């Protein structure tokens with residue numbers, strides 16, 4: 481069932497604790513019991529780095545039911561990105577990039593060391609946001625799943641950036657299904673463990689932790705009415721926004737932004753040159769750092785209508801500039 485990552489063969493010879501590919505002779509060692517398919521090439525190709533973080537999600541009721549069902553038919557389960565688990569079963573292979581005590585196989589999600597159609601069930605629990613190519617990982621999962629086999633997957637949507645050790649992509653409900661376009665949907669839900677109250681609490685908690693103590697108090701004393709009564713752009717003048725440290729802003733940003741350049745001769749005729757200091761949106765923002773006080777309370781209820789008229793103005797302006805852009809594009 482194990483597949484050689486070098487040559488694809490599935491015949492192995494034992495050599496002490498290790499296994500040796502019968503075709504190409506590559507050796508897979510054991511590290512503290514786990515078969516180790518990670519080598520320096522895999523480390524650099526998939527940008528794996530050592531981490532002290534421990535990913536720890538115990539099996540829930542759904543997972544336990546699928547484990548029991550697989551056991552009844554003598555089937556096999558792959559826990560693809562198991563993290564640290566206190567439970568282990570003879571018919572559940574726990575795969576990870578970090579060698580926790582429970583781990584059976586060290587390998588990456590993007591290149592699974594198993595033959596096609598090997599497993600009755602695959603778990604991918606809170607893993608795909610951490611792989612640099614979730615579409616490739618999804619293909620690999622489908623490849624190792626037996627025909628008629630089941631995938632149990634969850635993937636964060638509105639979750640703060642967190643790393644074990646990297647965090648690349650969160651998914652909406654459509655995004656999750658898009659990863660597995662050829663699998664039938666049996667059930668799809670927001671699980672208890674994914675309730676939006678966790679989003680609210682987590683975001684508020686990260687926000688609070690990113691403020692200096694005196695501003696953190698202002699923040700924690702705000703009520704939700706106040707939060708909603710001041711419009712997005714007006715909030716940017718208040719200390720609870722200006723004092724939020726940059727790292728916390730990354731963790732819970734509404735969007736992130738970059739200017740990237742295609743490699744090549746930037747000096748080619750007609751090419752433009754631009755550096756971040758020339759772009760106003762990338763310069764240090766200067767704000768008044770207003771404290772929240774009675775004047776903020778006075779805005780209660782007023783922001784809604786104000787916001788609407790400004791949005792209308794913005795739309796009209798945007799429409800005008802879009803039209804001129806299209807004209808220029810058509811004539812170029």
Ligand SMILES: [Zn+2]
Pocket residue numbers: 484485486487488489501502503504505506
């Ligand atoms: Zn081989």
